[in-house]
Amino acid sequence: MTSPAQRHMMRVSASEAAQRASVPLRHATPYEQMLVKLAEDRRTLKNIRSNELKAAKKRELLPFYAPWVAGVLADGRGAQDDILMTVMLWRLDAGDMPGALEIAPYALKYGLTSDHRRTTPYMLVEEVALSALRLRAVGQPVDLSLLLTTQRLTDAADVPDMVRARLHKVTGLTLRDAGQNAEALAQFRRALQLDHNAGVKKDIEQLERALKPKAEPAPRQPRQKAKTTKPRTRKATATKTAGRRGRPKAEKTAG
Structure with a gap:
């Protein structure tokens, strides 16, 4: 000391x-x-x-x-x-x-x-991504702002695509953990764009499904009241008069 x-x-x-x-x-x-x-x-x-x-x-x-x-x-x-x-x-x-x-x-x-192998931006992007992945592997929190700062500092630098893709991937994972799904999806898509073997295809599919607008259920039609039909009443028929209408038959007389 x-x-x-x-x-x-x-x-x-x-x-x-x-x-x-x-x-x-x-x-x-x-x-x-x-x-x-x-x-x-x-x-x-x-x-x-x-x-x-x-x-x-x-x-x-x-x-x-x-x-x-x-x-x-x-x-x-x-x-x-x-x-x-x-x-x-x-x-x-x-x-x-x-x-x-x-x-x-x-x-x-x-x-x-x-060092002689890597430029400083190259080293920074690679080592920040690896450091973040190591922290995640042991369940330690990763400061999202540090990942975004690294991206900002090295955005215009010449860094191998596979190396930069790893930084975007771990940034996407951290964003997803924070519930920022739209921002995480953008990071995963950028990682895939840089490296088709970045290992983010399933993450992209899951987030696309989660972010896809859900179809709204059709509005329920108001239930129509059932028509109550009154029992049909048959009209009362006039009572038949005794005998048939017309002139009465003449009674036969004994001859």
């Missing part, structure tokens, strides 16, 4: 060294001292085989570098800084996405590099 005085001196040294934009930082003694410490910590990590244990060790080591990072971000003028870039990557490995994205705007603004 470093004392408050040591942290202050480290921050001041970082600030002074970072202001030498025209002079490589390798000529700054405090920077060289930090590089020695960084190399030692890297050797320690190299001897750890478990990724889980490596992440835990990085969480243990990172606080030492915090004053240096603060000094560079406060007064830096964009000189390449391997310590700063290593800390950004380690923070992502350790699950500290907010800490990594604290460094990202500075690194992107000045075009700092992290």
